[in-house]
Amino acid sequence: MIGASMLKKILAASALAIGISAVGVAPASADDIYDNIFTTESTEHYVSVFDPTAYGARSQDPLILSPYGTSQPIWCFSFHGQGSCWQIAPSGAEHMLESVSIPTGSSAGSSRGLAVYNPFSVR
Numbered sequence: 001m002i003g004a005s006m007l008k009k010i011l012a013a014s015a016l017a018i019g020i021s022a023v024g025v026a027p028a029s030a031d032d033i034y035d036n037i038f039t040t041e042s043t044e045h046y047v048s049v050f051d052p053t054a055y056g057a058r059s060q061d062p063l064i065l066s067p068y069g070t071s072q073p074i075w076c077f078s079f080h081g082q083g084s085c086w087q088i089a090p091s092g093a094e095h096m097l098e099s100v101s102i103p104t105g106s107s108a109g110s111s112r113g114l115a116v117y118n119p120f121s122v123r
Helices: 004-024 030-035
Strands: 039-041 063-065 074-079 082-088 094-103 111-122
Touching: 030 039
Parallel strands: 063 111
Antiparallel strands: 039 074, 074 082, 082 094, 094 111
């Protein structure tokens, strides 16, 4: 049977070991998400709402409403149907893209995606 004194020593040693190992671990950086298999550069899949092809040849592609159109990189993260997209501004800030589904026909499944640049939401 372990006494109270011995239990305190075991807990103290465990806490010390966890603390030491935590110091040796490098902190995660924001760049790590770009090395993730669930993150993809998706700029080519979007078309600006101001691009005439958005309503012709590229009418199946999702739209983007952004001050940069598709001239700045768009990245998306997706895992099990959950995810988010953001656009990198010229300053390097990563602004979230809010997703809107626009109905395009009479059936429930007929819709087109619209990504709206949010200047107040930085990832």
